[in-house]
Amino acid sequence: MEVSSAEAALSVSASSIRITDVTQDGDVLTFAIASQKLNSSAGVCVFRIYEDFDWLQQSLFSQENLPGLQGIIFPPLPSKALPSQSNTQTKALKQLGFLALGQDWQSYCKALEFYLQQVAAHPTLCKCKALDSFLINSESPGKQRGRKGIFNRLSQAVEEMRKESHKDVDNFFQNERNKNTNLAALSKVATEKLLDVVMTEQKLALACGHFATSLHLCVNQDDAAAVAFSKVCLKLSDVIEAVNRNFEKVASNDLSTLGLGLDLESRYQEAEKVWECVLMIACKLIELETVKKGTEKAKASKREVMEAFQKAVEKEFNLISSVAKQEIERFHSSRVNVLKNFLIGWCELQLNTAKEFAELYSQHLEACRNMYSE
Amino acid sequence: MSGSFGRNPPPLPDSEDQEAEFDTRVLDSDEEEEDEEGEDIFTGARSKPITPTSAPDEGDIFSEEGSYIRRDVHHATNGLHSDEELDLFTEATVELTLTSTTSQGRREITGPTASACNTTHVPNSILKPSVVTKTMEELEEEESGDKFELNIAVTNPEKIGDGMNAYMSYKVSTRTTLPMFPNKMFSVRRRFSDFLGLYEKISAKHSLLGCIIPPPPQKSVVGMTKVKVGKEDSSSAEFVEKRRAALERYLQRVVAHPSLLQDPDVREFLERDELPRAVNTQTLSGPGLLKMINRASDAVNKMTIKMNESDNWFESKLQEVENEEQLLRRLHAAVDSLVNHRKELCINTAVFSKSVAMLGSVEENSALSRALSQLAEVEDKMEQLHQQQTFSDFFILAELLADYVRLLGAVRCCFEQRMKVWQRLQEAQSTLQKKREAEAKLLWANKPEKLQQAKDDINEWESKVSQYERDFERVTCTVRKEVLRFEKERARDFKHYIVKYLESLLHTQHRLVKYWEDFLPEVKAIA
Numbered sequence: 001m002e003v004s005s006a007e008a009a010l011s012v013s014a015s016s017i018r019i020t021d022v023t024q025d026g027d028v029l030t031f032a033i034a035s036q037k038l039n040s041s042a043g044v045c046v047f048r049i050y051e052d053f054d055w056l057q058q059s060l061f062s063q064e065n066l067p068g069l070q071g072i073i074f075p076p077l078p079s080k081a082l083p084s085q086s087n088t089q090t091k092a093l094k095q096l097g098f099l100a101l102g103q104d105w106q107s108y109c110k111a112l113e114f115y116l117q118q119v120a121a122h123p124t125l126c127k128c129k130a131l132d133s134f135l136i137n138s139e140s141p142g143k144q145r146g147r148k149g150i151f152n153r154l155s156q157a158v159e160e161m162r163k164e165s166h167k168d169v170d171n172f173f174q175n176e177r178n179k180n181t182n183l184a185a186l187s188k189v190a191t192e193k194l195l196d197v198v199m200t201e202q203k204l205a206l207a208c209g210h211f212a213t214s215l216h217l218c219v220n221q222d223d224a225a226a227v228a229f230s231k232v233c234l235k236l237s238d239v240i241e242a243v244n245r246n247f248e249k250v251a252s253n254d255l256s257t258l259g260l261g262l263d264l265e266s267r268y269q270e271a272e273k274v275w276e277c278v279l280m281i282a283c284k285l286i287e288l289e290t291v292k293k294g295t296e297k298a299k300a301s302k303r304e305v306m307e308a309f310q311k312a313v314e315k316e317f318n319l320i321s322s323v324a325k326q327e328i329e330r331f332h333s334s335r336v337n338v339l340k341n342f343l344i345g346w347c348e349l350q351l352n353t354a355k356e357f358a359e360l361y362s363q364h365l366e367a368c369r370n371m372y373s374e
Numbered sequence: 375m376s377g378s379f380g381r382n383p384p385p386l387p388d389s390e391d392q393e394a395e396f397d398t399r400v401l402d403s404d405e406e407e408e409d410e411e412g413e414d415i416f417t418g419a420r421s422k423p424i425t426p427t428s429a430p431d432e433g434d435i436f437s438e439e440g441s442y443i444r445r446d447v448h449h450a451t452n453g454l455h456s457d458e459e460l461d462l463f464t465e466a467t468v469e470l471t472l473t474s475t476t477s478q479g480r481r482e483i484t485g486p487t488a489s490a491c492n493t494t495h496v497p498n499s500i501l502k503p504s505v506v507t508k509t510m511e512e513l514e515e516e517e518s519g520d521k522f523e524l525n526i527a528v529t530n531p532e533k534i535g536d537g538m539n540a541y542m543s544y545k546v547s548t549r550t551t552l553p554m555f556p557n558k559m560f561s562v563r564r565r566f567s568d569f570l571g572l573y574e575k576i577s578a579k580h581s582l583l584g585c586i587i588p589p590p591p592q593k594s595v596v597g598m599t600k601v602k603v604g605k606e607d608s609s610s611a612e613f614v615e616k617r618r619a620a621l622e623r624y625l626q627r628v629v630a631h632p633s634l635l636q637d638p639d640v641r642e643f644l645e646r647d648e649l650p651r652a653v654n655t656q657t658l659s660g661p662g663l664l665k666m667i668n669r670a671s672d673a674v675n676k677m678t679i680k681m682n683e684s685d686n687w688f689e690s691k692l693q694e695v696e697n698e699e700q701l702l703r704r705l706h707a708a709v710d711s712l713v714n715h716r717k718e719l720c721i722n723t724a725v726f727s728k729s730v731a732m733l734g735s736v737e738e739n740s741a742l743s744r745a746l747s748q749l750a751e752v753e754d755k756m757e758q759l760h761q762q763q764t765f766s767d768f769f770i771l772a773e774l775l776a777d778y779v780r781l782l783g784a785v786r787c788c789f790e791q792r793m794k795v796w797q798r799l800q801e802a803q804s805t806l807q808k809k810r811e812a813e814a815k816l817l818w819a820n821k822p823e824k825l826q827q828a829k830d831d832i833n834e835w836e837s838k839v840s841q842y843e844r845d846f847e848r849v850t851c852t853v854r855k856e857v858l859r860f861e862k863e864r865a866r867d868f869k870h871y872i873v874k875y876l877e878s879l880l881h882t883q884h885r886l887v888k889y890w891e892d893f894l895p896e897v898k899a900i901a
């Protein structure tokens with residue numbers, strides 16, 4: 001890959017990209033995206049809607065004059081969220097999975113933020129002008145919806161290619177395909193099962209809250225015995241309320257780290273699938289082209305032309321191949337790293353929560369034991 | 375009542391029977407403080423009247439003869455002086471402990487005052503063994519004199535017979551230093567219908583006096599059928615355990631009641647090898663009991679004439695009891711829902727654990743793969759924690775609430791008894807009035823031959839009325855005391871169980887912290 005010139009590089013720091021706010025107006029979510037300029041201490045903030053993200057993704061796909069584009073694994077963009085009232089939680093869960101949970105679209109924003117960071121961190125994609133424009137221009141990228149890029153052009157072909165089992169041009173890719181299929185399926189399952197766990201944790205929190213509230217109704221100041229009993233009930237109510245908060249915290253920890261991580265992993269696996277298809281198609285196209293040209297040129301007997309063409313084709317092929325291989329290496333180390341960070345974050349959060357509540361329960365226990373000494 | 379204890383209690387026996395460990399209920403009869411009067415009256419027979427050392431506020435309405443004033447056997451320091459003010463249980467502590475061999479609940483009551491408390495069983499796996507030793511130490515600590523103990527445990531459920539005639543037999547073990555029992559340690563086998571039979575007998579004798587009779591565990595056709603049919607699954611085991619624990623709590627409540635302990639039927643239940651089979655226990659099913667209880671409320675509502683100012687107390691107390699029953703039902707439903715959700719969490723956690731294990735097995739990066747397998751293990755351990763916490767939720771909270779819903783029903787029965795006595799008095803008074811009118815008519819009609827009969831009638835009914843008045847006073851006093859005893863006990867019980875629940879929560883939480891702490895380095899090691 002050629003080193004790009006300075007002016008083509010991204011003008012903000014990839015790791016500084018944050019989605020700082022989200023507002024909802026009817027059906028439309030507007031995201032505030034902040035980032036830090038590289039060569040100054042200035043920050044930038046822009047407002048974007050989902051369609052703008054989509055535009056960005058399409059722009060990335062359809063970059064021209066970018067050799068080896070077909071070899072790139074594109075960071076996956078989360079699906080569009082449909083926040084309208086008619087959209088029940090079950091529908092939202094089906095559509096967005098984990099990203100539908102959490103308050104005020106927290107998880108969803110995190111996922112979008114991650115997407116932007118991944119794109120900005122990608123050695124090739126970060127140079128795309130569309131990205132810079134997306135992050136800096138106060139005006140939205142506009143209504144340029146026309147350019148669809150290779151992905152959409154071949155979307156139908158993708159499905160067909162996947163159904164047929166074509167020999168990959170290289171065993172390396174065949175292996176990747178097999179691993180990917182497994183991983184993708186299992187990641188999806190794991191994500192769904194974690195989602196079930198989180199939903200149950202939230203239900204438990206709710207049940208605790210309900211119980212705690214009911215205990216408050218037992219308060220009665222009529223006589224000494226009633227007062228004593230009321231005290232006890234209130235104490236239990238406090239304890240159950242603590243259990244409630246515990247579950248809420250645990251569920252939210254699950255959501256914000258492991259849930260997000262698994263969801264991302266899952267979507268990345270899907271993205272890799274797409275990548276494989278694209279690769280296959282690209283290779284196939286090259287094959288077809290070669291055959292086509294071959295037939296044409298068979299008539300002419302200009303050997304140099306033939307050889308030149310052959311070389312060009314091979315060069316293109318090798319480029320794609322090397323990009324692809326690099327991408328897959330990068331992909332694997334990156335995903336392991338991403339997953340590791342999410343796991344660490346999750347473990348640390350849950351550990352802190354567990355300690356916090358152990359302390360709280362301990363205090364309650366002390367207070368309870370001393371109850372009659374008051 | 376505790377006259378048979380004597381002044382010099384025998385030393386505590388060594389427990390030869392190590393297999394069953396018991397609840398200790400300390401019966402202190404040797405305190406100096408105000409026993410002089412009391413002990414004069416004590417005799418060995420069970421139903422002799424006892425005058426409290428200092429009479430309660432309503433002492434005037436008591437008569438020496440025929441008064442039945444209950445006094446907690448086990449606190450010799452305090453009679454029931456003034457019910458409301460004195461907190462009789464300041465020094466009593468109640469502990470729940472587990473043995474590591476048999477799964478049974480124990481209840482220890484230490485200190486000079488003790489009363490019926492409820493224990494629940496928490497399965498072995500939940501509590502650490504260190505909890506076991508604690509109570510014995512505390513018991514020694516608080517011993518301030520010679521104490522008598524009575525410990526009861528229900529253990530070793532065994533299925534006898536086959537098919538639809540099969541039944542579960544439970545071992546009822548008693549260990550005691552009470553002089554009224556010839557043996558210090560003994561056990562018998564009883565079946566569920568025996569417990570119901572006991573309830574019936576006690577109820578017949580004591581409920582008329584206004585005692586709160588602890589209700590027995592409920593029948594369950596579904597549960598027992600599964601056991602009979604021989605279904606060896608966790609739900610049958612759970613059912614048997616639930617019943618065993620409930621039977622134990624039931625017995626502990628019975629013996630904690632001072633007058634019930636004296637009842638020969640209770641003693642026979644504990645001591646006698648073979649009990650005649652109890653029949654006609656049909657009426658004691660859940661719905662039957664409920665019907666009986668609901669009638670009580672209706673009867674009370676029909677009481678239009680107030681006897682004296684204490685009726686206000688009774689009326690408002692009954693209302694309180696009814697309200698509380700509703701509340702407890704609601705609470706029970708809330709805890710039930712909690713238990714169910716936790717069970718669901720167990721299942722989901724297990725499924726998630728498996729899915730992560732599979733993910734780990736196909737992962738190529740070895741450190742990540744190892745971390746994922748560890749994660750699967752952690753989730754598995756958490757599933758077990760959730761399982762244990764479910765047991766806690768159930769056996770500590772849910773069963774406590776269910777017990778009290780039924781106990782409150784028994785309290786209402788108690789009020790009904792008072793009503794019945796009141797009605798009998800009313801009727802007698804009305805009959806007396808009629809007899810007097812009849813006499814007046816006879817005098818006026820000048821029929822001397824029937825006059826004597828009329829005078830005899832009047833005398834008869836006058837003495838009946840005064841008898842019923844005394845009965846009513848007695849019942850009123852009894853019910854009042856019973857209610858106050860019940861309330862104090864309830865507060866203590868609930869506190870005891872909240873402490874237990876918190877302990878189990880804390881235990882779970884500590885384990886959780888450990889699991890996360892162990893897992894963190896694995897995750898950090900991923901390269």
